[in-house]
Amino acid sequence: MEMTEMADNAALVVVDVQKGFEEEEFWGARNNPGADENIASLIDVWQTTGRPVVFVRHDSPKPKSPLRPGYAGNDFKEYVEERRGKGTGAELLVTKTVNSAFFGTPDLDAWFRAEGISQFVVAGIQTNMCAETTARMGGNLGYEVVFALDATYTFDLAGPFGWRREAEELARATAVSLHGGGFAQVVTTEAVAAGAVRGAAAR
Template sequence: MSHHPPSRAALIVVDVQRAFDEWEAAGKRRNNPEAVARIVDLLSAFRSHEAPIFHIRHEGSRPNSAFLPGGTGYPVKDEARELAGEPVIVKRVNSAFIGTDLERQLRAADIKTLVICGATTNHCVETTTRMAGNLGFDARLVRDATWTFDRIGPDGDAHSAEDIHAMTLANLDGEFARIVTTAGVIAAFKPA
């Protein structure tokens, strides 16, 4: 982030909602157990430098969605709750740019760099990151501040959360985003 002052960089916190805790409690296995703690670190750094933060919430539309408004999985996790003045963007698809005014708000604030974190790496985080890159933003995906879950592929093959996470980062790196760490993002706020 060194070539953009913090006022031109924004933190995008994607879907840090309680539904993922419920998935874990039901036996789904995830990677990166420290991701939420790293998100808290990022929130703290951006807040202490008065840099913009945008909170993204997924609102499910299918009757069995864990993200239905009013349901137990919809609320944000307490650690990542927004503060007064921090916008909350509600999306109904994987990308935070589709059906929302996120791009308009970013352009109006002359924000060039997006630091993206949240859940899940290979769904809403990936889709939002791909679109950010395609829209011309300098996207930075924070590898240790996102996570995903084990999945079964279309041929019945089991894929670990670690492998899915790593492949998603590899797919995005260079073309759509730079892959960074929480420590690296925080260090960029410090004067040279």
């Protein structure tokens, strides 16, 4: 079985798993319908093994965004909300208004360093937006970043010159850029979970 080595205090960073991303008419078509199940399973493994979990929430400053504060879409999805506070390890809530969880409140980098955390796993939404940006910045800051690709998803997107890419194409481009560029190790949920469980059993 695939397995990724996980430190005893490796953090799980759950990025923007919010109800507003369910509004398909706003975002368009998504990929990876199994992402939510994979995200939930990672949270369960991290909480069961006593590892730290960081829940990140995007408080969009855009008045029409489904993620704006005061709107129901700003809330975490139910499966995330019901898991908050259930672990035996440290837990942190970070709120942000930009793509990177490292530019949020409280300061994620400062918290990681205070907790002695040097490795973290990224899961959440969107693959090529806030999840990727958080991973890239983590790599720049010197962390060992693990990107659980199938525990993320994104949406079709239009760009310049009339170019348009489907969600799965964008997700693969993120994986290639992060892994090939040395920002993060891109792996599966199964590999991450197996490494975390094995590490806990060896304690």
